[in-house]
Amino acid sequence: MQYSANSPEDYINQVPEERKGVLKQLRTTIVTNLPDGFEEGIIYNMIGYYVPHSVYPNGYHCDPKTPLPFMSFASQKHSINLYHSGIYANPKLHDWFVNAYPKHCKRKLDMGKSCIRFKYLEDIPFELIGALTRKMSCEAWIAIYESAIKKA
Secondary structure (H helix, E strand, C coil): CCCCCCCCHHHHHHHCCCHHHEEEEEEHHHHHHHHCHHHHHEEEEEEEEEEEECCCCCCCCCCCCCCEEEEEEEEEECCCCEEHHHHHHHHHHHHHHHEEEEEEECCCEECCCEEEEEHHHCCCCCHHHHHHHCCHHHHHHHHHHHHHHHHH
């Protein structure tokens, strides 16, 4: 499901009532743990966290007008999805998350390259997501991103 929102609050106000509380809690978890340098806003029609142009003027290589994306979340038809670019780009972070997940959630991890899908709202591991959010600084994300771009 796509929402046309101008702010994180506007996005949350548009989702079905039964998801609003979970999305508010997820947003609070991320904002509380987000390292300095990242900003929150709407990016790719989701609530997103990114490196603003004031910190990284080059922006995202696919569209330099877009700030450098880092993580985001969205209410989809059958799940709430969390996207984390660091999990995709950093194998150590990926492995840490995959190994830590069973300690926080009884259900099997449903994960793509950078997408973690939560089909059962009561099983979202907020504590683990907070720890994941803290794991990568803005400077570290920029360095990983730039090294990947140079390889390509």
